[in-house]
Amino acid sequence: MTDTLRNPILTGFNPDPSICRVGEDYYIATSTFEWYPGVQIHHSRDLANWQLASRPLVRAAQLDMRGNPDSCGIWAPCLSYADGLFWLIYTDMKRYEGNFKDGHNYLVTAPSVEGPWSAPVYLNSSGFDPSLFHDEDGRKWLVNLQWDYRQREGGDRFGGILLQEYDVERRCLIGPIRNIFAGTEMKLTEGPHLYRRDGWYHLLVAEGGTGYDHAVTMARSREITGPYEVHPDNPVLTTRQDPDNPLQRAGHADLVETPEGETWMVHLCSRPLPGTRRSPLGRETAIQKVQWGEDGWLRLAHGGSAPALEVPMPAVMPSAEQRPPAAEQNYAFQPGALPVDFQWLRTPEPGRLFSLDARPGFLRLFGRESVGSWFEQALVARRQDSWHCSAETELEFEPDDIQQFAGLIAYYNRFKFHYLAVSLNDEGDKVLGVMSCHDEWPSGRLDIAEPGVTLAPGLPVRLGLDIRERELQFRFAQGNDEWQPIGPVLDAGLLSDEGSGRAHGYFTGNFLGMAAHDISGRATPADFAGFRYRRRHR
Incomplete structure (x- = not known):
C-alpha cells in the first residue's frame, strides 16, 4: 500500500x-x-x-x-x-x-x-x-x-x-x-x-x-x-x-474536478534518457494536484510551477494503490481484431495491410509500399513504454527478390527506424540483415549492414530486440538454436522526438512491431506467430 x-x-x-x-x-x-x-x-x-x-x-x-x-x-x-x-x-x-x-x-x-x-x-x-x-x-x-x-x-x-x-x-x-x-x-x-x-x-x-x-x-x-x-x-x-x-517539456494541460471537490491537472511531459535530451518514449501524460487560492487563481498544490514525479494519492482512492503494468505481455493472434495495444499507419482500409483470418493463429501482413510510406505501409506495432525492454516474434516469409522484405522493426517515422528484415541477396539466398535510417536532412541516410546472415531454407526465424536506454541490439534464432546477436549495437536514442537532424522536431514516440514491404507491387505475404513484449528494470 x-x-x-x-x-x-x-x-x-x-x-x-x-x-x-x-x-x-x-x-x-x-x-x-x-x-x-x-x-x-x-x-x-x-x-x-x-x-x-x-x-x-x-x-x-x-x-x-x-x-x-x-x-x-x-x-x-x-x-x-x-x-x-x-x-x-x-x-x-x-x-x-x-x-x-x-x-x-x-x-x-x-x-x-x-x-x-x-x-x-x-x-x-x-x-x-x-x-x-x-x-x-x-x-x-x-x-x-x-x-x-x-x-x-x-x-x-x-x-x-x-x-x-x-x-x-x-x-x-x-x-x-x-x-x-x-x-x-x-x-x-x-x-x-x-x-x-x-x-x-x-x-x-x-x-x-x-x-x-x-x-x-x-x-x-x-x-x-x-x-x-x-x-x-x-x-x-x-x-x-x-x-x-x-x-x-511539461505543458498542454486540462483540468478535472472530483466528486469530493478536489481539482486535478493532467499535462503533457517527457522523460529524456539520462544525460540526454532524447525521449524515445515520446510525450506522455502526467497528473498533478492543484488547488484554488483565496484570490481565485489555480496553483499546484505542492507549490511552485514544476511538476512533481510523485503526488499524494487522490481522495477517490485513499485505501488503494497504483498498480504497475505487467512485466511481460504475450500476444496471440486470433481471427477477428488485433490485440488492443497495436496500431497501424494512416489508412482506414486495414484489410489491405493485414489479416488475422487468412491463416488462423498468425498475423499475415501483405507487403505494400516502402518503409516510411505516407500512404500504404504494412506495419503493425505497439508503443515502447519503458527505457529497458525487449520484443520478440516468429516469422515465416518467402521473398522472391530483393524488393521484398519483412521482419521486426523499431519505428519512429520514415527517417528514423531500425529494421531486422528477411529478404533475398543477389545470389537468391534468403538472408537476414539490419537496416537503419538516420534522420539527416533532407532525405535521411539508410545504412544496411552487409552481408547479413544466410538463413536455413524452410524454417521459421525468431526475431528479437533488446533496448537498454540508448542501446538497441537485434538478435535471431532458427530451429532449436540459441539466440545470437546480429548487426551492430544501434542508437536507440535516435528513435525520439529530439533525435533529429532535420529542420523541425516531431511529436510521436517509438513503436516496436512487425512489418512487411514489397516495393515490386506483388503484395507478398509475411506470417507472424505471436509477439512478446517485456519491460525490464535494467
Missing part, C-alpha cells in the same frame, strides 16, 4: 491529454497523430490506474490520413461530456512543415466512449487544438488557436485564441469569430480550454512550444469574450527553468 501516485500515469506516446469525468468515471483522450485508429481514450475510476477503453475514429468518413506527413494526423483532441453524450473534437492535420498548416477540425459524439460514434461534423480549418466548452446557460463555444502564416519580425505564427459559438441544432459554428487572447511573452499560444468558476471564465493554454520551454498559462475574465487577465504567478506549470526535473 502506498499513499503516493507516481508519474507519468500514461506511459509511452500519449500526448496532449484532455480529461473529463462522468459520475465516478474518468476519461483521458490523447493524440495519435498518424497512427490508426485515431485518438486514444483511457478510463479510470481512481485517477491512478488507467485502461485503454476506445479508439473512436475507425471509419474513413471520420478519418483518412493516407498522404499525411509524419507527425500529422490527429492533433490534440478534446473530450467532454454534456447532455448525455460524449463530445470529441479533433484536428486532422494535413501539413506540418513550412509557413502553412492545413488542419481541419471536426466533432463526433457518442452515448458511450465505446460508441457508436457519429459521423463527423466539420467545424473549421482556422487553426489546430480545438476545444468545446459547455457553458452553464447551455450554450456551446469552440476555441482554437489561429494560425498566422505570415513571417513577422520578433513574432510567431500562433495568432491568438479564437472563440465562436456552436449551434447544436444546426450542427455548425455561428456568430462572430473573436480573438480573445493573444498570449504572453512566452509566445506559441495553443491548447486552449475554458472553465467557469465563481463567476469567472478561466482560460488555460499551452505556451512556449512543445519542447523544453513548454508551459501552462492561465488567464481569466468576467466575460467569455474577454478581456483576459494573466495569472499573477504565471506560468502555472513548466520545467523550462528546471533541467534536472525527471518530467521535462
Whole structure:
C-alpha cells in the first residue's frame, strides 16, 4: 500500500491529454497523430490506474490520413461530456512543415466512449487544438488557436485564441469569430480550454512550444469574450527553468474536478534518457494536484510551477494503490481484431495491410509500399513504454527478390527506424540483415549492414530486440538454436522526438512491431506467430 501516485500515469506516446469525468468515471483522450485508429481514450475510476477503453475514429468518413506527413494526423483532441453524450473534437492535420498548416477540425459524439460514434461534423480549418466548452446557460463555444502564416519580425505564427459559438441544432459554428487572447511573452499560444468558476471564465493554454520551454498559462475574465487577465504567478506549470526535473517539456494541460471537490491537472511531459535530451518514449501524460487560492487563481498544490514525479494519492482512492503494468505481455493472434495495444499507419482500409483470418493463429501482413510510406505501409506495432525492454516474434516469409522484405522493426517515422528484415541477396539466398535510417536532412541516410546472415531454407526465424536506454541490439534464432546477436549495437536514442537532424522536431514516440514491404507491387505475404513484449528494470 502506498499513499503516493507516481508519474507519468500514461506511459509511452500519449500526448496532449484532455480529461473529463462522468459520475465516478474518468476519461483521458490523447493524440495519435498518424497512427490508426485515431485518438486514444483511457478510463479510470481512481485517477491512478488507467485502461485503454476506445479508439473512436475507425471509419474513413471520420478519418483518412493516407498522404499525411509524419507527425500529422490527429492533433490534440478534446473530450467532454454534456447532455448525455460524449463530445470529441479533433484536428486532422494535413501539413506540418513550412509557413502553412492545413488542419481541419471536426466533432463526433457518442452515448458511450465505446460508441457508436457519429459521423463527423466539420467545424473549421482556422487553426489546430480545438476545444468545446459547455457553458452553464447551455450554450456551446469552440476555441482554437489561429494560425498566422505570415513571417513577422520578433513574432510567431500562433495568432491568438479564437472563440465562436456552436449551434447544436444546426450542427455548425455561428456568430462572430473573436480573438480573445493573444498570449504572453512566452509566445506559441495553443491548447486552449475554458472553465467557469465563481463567476469567472478561466482560460488555460499551452505556451512556449512543445519542447523544453513548454508551459501552462492561465488567464481569466468576467466575460467569455474577454478581456483576459494573466495569472499573477504565471506560468502555472513548466520545467523550462528546471533541467534536472525527471518530467521535462511539461505543458498542454486540462483540468478535472472530483466528486469530493478536489481539482486535478493532467499535462503533457517527457522523460529524456539520462544525460540526454532524447525521449524515445515520446510525450506522455502526467497528473498533478492543484488547488484554488483565496484570490481565485489555480496553483499546484505542492507549490511552485514544476511538476512533481510523485503526488499524494487522490481522495477517490485513499485505501488503494497504483498498480504497475505487467512485466511481460504475450500476444496471440486470433481471427477477428488485433490485440488492443497495436496500431497501424494512416489508412482506414486495414484489410489491405493485414489479416488475422487468412491463416488462423498468425498475423499475415501483405507487403505494400516502402518503409516510411505516407500512404500504404504494412506495419503493425505497439508503443515502447519503458527505457529497458525487449520484443520478440516468429516469422515465416518467402521473398522472391530483393524488393521484398519483412521482419521486426523499431519505428519512429520514415527517417528514423531500425529494421531486422528477411529478404533475398543477389545470389537468391534468403538472408537476414539490419537496416537503419538516420534522420539527416533532407532525405535521411539508410545504412544496411552487409552481408547479413544466410538463413536455413524452410524454417521459421525468431526475431528479437533488446533496448537498454540508448542501446538497441537485434538478435535471431532458427530451429532449436540459441539466440545470437546480429548487426551492430544501434542508437536507440535516435528513435525520439529530439533525435533529429532535420529542420523541425516531431511529436510521436517509438513503436516496436512487425512489418512487411514489397516495393515490386506483388503484395507478398509475411506470417507472424505471436509477439512478446517485456519491460525490464535494467
